[in-house]
Amino acid sequence: MKKYLLIATLVACLNNLAQAQTPYTYTKDGQTAILNGIVTKYILQNDSSFKWYITNHANYTPDADALKAMEASKGAVQYIIFGGTWCGDTKQILPQFFKLQELSGVTDNNISFFAMDRTKKTLGNVGHAFKITNVPTIIVMKEGKEIGRVVEHGKSGKWDKDLTEILK
Numbered sequence: 496m497k498k499y500l501l502i503a504t505l506v507a508c509l510n511n512l513a514q515a516q517t518p519y520t521y522t523k524d525g526q527t528a529i530l531n532g533i534v535t536k537y538i539l540q541n542d543s544s545f546k547w548y549i550t551n552h553a554n555y556t557p558d559a560d561a562l563k564a565m566e567a568s569k570g571a572v573q574y575i576i577f578g579g580t581w582c583g584d585t586k587q588i589l590p591q592f593f594k595l596q597e598l599s600g601v602t603d604n605n606i607s608f609f610a611m612d613r614t615k616k617t618l619g620n621v622g623h624a625f626k627i628t629n630v631p632t633i634i635v636m637k638e639g640k641e642i643g644r645v646v647e648h649g650k651s652g653k654w655d656k657d658l659t660e661i662l663k
Contacts (some may be wrong), residue, residue, distance in 0.1 A: 513637045518618065519610060530610035532582045532618040535603070535652070545580060552590035557598055561655040564662035565599035571637060572662070574601075576608045577622055578631040584647045585631045588654050592633060595655065635661050 519532030527543035539548040564657065576592070577583035610616045611630055616622060625634060633654070634644045640663060649657030 496586060507536070520618065524581065524613070527581050529612055531612045531616075532610060534608050534610045536608065539580070539589070547586045548590045550590075551587055555591040557591075557593050557595045558653075558655045561595060561659045562599055564659040565595055565601060568662045569601050570605070572605070572642070573636045574606045575625065575634040575636060576619070576631060577611055577625070577627045577634075578604065578608070579611045579613065581613055581620075582630050588631050588633075591655070592631075592658075609618070632660060650663050 509591050517529050519538075522529050522531075528542070530538065536548075539545040540552075575597075576589070578589050580586075595600050609621050609629065611617050615627060615630065617630055625632075628644050632644055632646050635642050635658070645657045645661070648654050651657050
């Protein structure tokens with residue numbers, strides 16, 4: 496019980512910190528921009544280094560069941576997301592997740608987003624605390640407890656289908 500309370504407190508503190516000041520690093524690896532730390536979708540939307548975000552956001556049509564499940568869970572769950580701006584799966588899935596979030600009415604306050612470097616480390620070792628081995632990883636939390644996670648494309652091969660099952 497203490498472990499879950501500690502995790503919930505950590506997430507709440509980091510989410511508040513993310514909104515007050517966004518502590519992250521920005522580096523270039525050749526042509527690839529790599530973020531590391533607490534970020535928001537707005538950084539990806541507004542930085543021309545991440546053109547893939549706009550394209551993959553626009554080209555995604557959310558699954559109706561996923562949209563219903565996310566709408567129904569609005570305010571009851573929190574999402575902790577780990578992604579790599581260098582990762583092909585992240586480039587595809589995160590813009591889709593955020594489009595689903597926007598259409599479902601889930602607020603930004605219910606999402607904590609951590610960018611990881613190529614070694615899958617985050618500033619402050621938050622990724623290590625959540626045992627992240629692959630990106631993207633979407634963790635669903637309810638009342639301070641993890642109720643499920645979708646890693647990359649999920650077990651079914653469709654991340655939004657796996658997310659729907661967790662939310663039901």
